[in-house]
Amino acid sequence: MSGANPARGEAMVAGHMLRPSFTALVAAEEELGPLFGLVERAAAGELRLAELVALFWHCLADRTGLLRSDFGDAVLAGGLANATPALKTVLAQILSGR
Numbered sequence: 001m002s003g004a005n006p007a008r009g010e011a012m013v014a015g016h017m018l019r020p021s022f023t024a025l026v027a028a029e030e031e032l033g034p035l036f037g038l039v040e041r042a043a044a045g046e047l048r049l050a051e052l053v054a055l056f057w058h059c060l061a062d063r064t065g066l067l068r069s070d071f072g073d074a075v076l077a078g079g080l081a082n083a084t085p086a087l088k089t090v091l092a093q094i095l096s097g098r
Helices: 022-032 035-043 049-059 070-076 080-097
Strands: 011-012 017-018
Touching: 011 080, 017 080, 022 035, 022 049, 035 049, 035 080, 049 070, 049 080, 070 080
Parallel strands: none
Antiparallel strands: 011 017
């Protein structure tokens, strides 16, 4: 899948499009706690891999046929350095909106 639009807060990670909609971010917040705390942990370098994958999971534009564990494996296989630009885009979307 391609064609992520960063201006809309979209990003690509492990070959999947992330689209941090209101519904997606509410679901992430229900699992992870307040999103501002998540942003603070990320800024402090204290974001855990499980939190990263959970945030991305909730923001996936299409999860059809995808297991969360397989998605997490794909994110890890791609390397955290490759996931960082997507994280930056999603965090910017959380902080500044559209």
